[in-house]
Amino acid sequence: MQLLSRLFGATRDGRGSLTALWARVVAIARDPVWYRDCGVADTLEGRYDMVSTVLALVLLRMERAPALAARTGPLTELFVAEMDGQLRQTGVGDLMVGKQVGKLMASLGGRTGAYRAALAVGGSELVQAVHRNITLRDESRAGRVAERLGALADRLATAADDAILAGDFR
DSSP, X not given: OHHHHXXXXXXXXXXXXXXXXXXXXXXXXXXXXXXXXXXBOOSHHHHHHHHHHHHHHHHHHHHXXXXXXXXXXXXXXXXXXXXXXXXXXXXXXXXXXXXXXXXXXXXXXXXXXXXXXXHHHOTHHHHHHHHHHSOBSOGXXXXXXXXXXXXXXXXXXXXXXXXXXXXXXX
């Protein structure tokens, strides 16, 4: 029965209704501009950094809206399920997957806190958060990454709650 639910998108915990939002998070994180123009390393680490960073910004926006705050848990569960699958595809054994997912969750939590603080202050704090949290192949482009992240945070801030859930904020 679980297989059928996964195939057809029905879940008991409401994650199925967040698939459009999750798909948008991944699409933004995979935008070639991050890697080509902004100097993010086009590696597993760099791509994880971008997915977790975009997700952190979305989670921060969702936390500020009472109607969305309760949905942060199921969205995070989608992230965990995706990371679990990715780890398994790269050959991480069953005994290590849980430990690795735990590290990735701690990393997401740290990023969320760092971006929460940086966006509250603005300016060079966001650039510093980028330096600490994103694998760059060109450190001199951290300002470009911070600029794009700030613009994304602004778009998220002005998007309606239903648009956020639909992933319609790009």
